[in-house]
Amino acid sequence: MQVYKRLSACIAGALFSVLMVCSTPVSAVEVTDNLDLGGAIRARVDEDSTRGIHKFGIDTLMLSAKYTSDSWIGAARYRFYGKDYPYQYTRHFGDINFAEYAWIGYRFDPTQQVQVGLNQVPFGLQRLYSDTFLETLAFTMGLEDLDEIGAKYIKDIGDWNIQAGYYARPAWPGNGTSRGSTYSTVVTPADPYVAGGTDNIERDMFVGRLAKKVQAGEWKGEVGVSLLTSTLYNRDTRLDGRRDEFALHYMGSHGPWGVKLQYTRQVMSPKNPNGANQTITIGGYDGTYNMATRGNLYLANVSYSVPGSYLWGWITDVHPYLSYSLYDKTDPQFRNTQRWIAGTSFSLKFLSIYTEWRKGRNDPYLGGSSYAQSLAAGGIDHWRGQFFMNVAWYF
DSSP: OHHHHHHHHHHHHHHHHHHHHHTSOOOHHHHHHHEEEEEEEEEEEEEEGGGTEEEEEEEEEEEEEEEEOSSEEEEEEEEEEOSSTTOTTSSSTTSEEEEEEEEEEEEEETTEEEEEEEEEOOOSSSSOSSSOSSOOHHHHTTOTTOEEEEEEEEEEETTEEEEEEEEEEEOOOOBSSSSOOSSSOEEOOOOTTSTTOOOEEEEEEEEEEEEEEEEETTEEEEEEEEEEEEEEEETTTTEEEEEEEEEEEEEEEETTEEEEEEEEEEEEEOOOGGGOOSEEEEEOSSOEEEEESEEEEEEEEEEEOOOSOBTTTTEEEEEEEEEEEEEEESSTTSOOEEEEEEEEEEEETTEEEEEEEEEEESOGGGOGGGTTTTTTTOSOOSOEEEEEEEEEEEO
16 A cells, blocks of 8 residues: 555646646647657666675666647656665655656747746756766765746847846755755755754745857857845744856867866855854755755866767767866865766667766765765765666667
């Protein structure tokens, strides 16, 4: 009965996301022509001999929907996890599930549109800050691949792209064992295991992003600036704090080469009890942990698209990359967090494969027992590595 209830809840959540997209008043013919239903099944391999990790299992089930017409657009995706590493503490696959995004939009013309619902916050490089599967420290900090509930306006004027958004709140909670039960990393009340955890909620986020297409010699790309500000309400003190973020980014390509660069200044001023405002608790993917509230984030990613196919056409789209991210914390007593990822993605017939070697220092994803403090005061203050592979079938 418990399994049935969990499965029913998961299916209901997925159908709810899909129905949000399909609720616009269009004819049956338009829906048939423009509604794309799909998803993915992914497996993963994790190897770390120093920690005795030798794991293989099912990683993710994703269900997605996308709708397009001359004027109306929309998209939704729902994710399911559980049972296998790193969720071996759950009993069933699907015990952990949450929405990634679910929004509807309207295109006024080819140059401008508005999106409403759970959509991506327009801050910094879009959509991702690197070519990696496991993403950069920006995702761990709640900046990259961030989807929240609100409205976003997008406008193209020649070489310029303008995006502005208002987000009332983070994504609605999914299902799991933690208070961090969302796809995106967001400000959230701490779980009991987080020493010095805080009880903040983020609201009323305003975001602006301005980008321009540029060319320097043979390199073509864009440069941009982003601003973000929001309210941090502390449920213990019942006081409002602030979050302010500023970013500069560059993204360019020259033939098969690609580069992504970003600098971000983070200033968060929560109103925690006893003036302990150097850290704030954030979380997602069924976990919560502390983060230093002030610092500078540096990101760099370089990639190369290998032309041609291999093994009689079985292997295509070979794309090696190298990514580095550093969170330089303002508090002199806090140890900085760093992450290197070297890897490649490629297609093997109908499979999409990522292989990555990750090295981290004071990195929550490699912190083990110091997971909850790595992004704050620090955790494992030496380099630690782990091999990762993800194999996906998209349908």
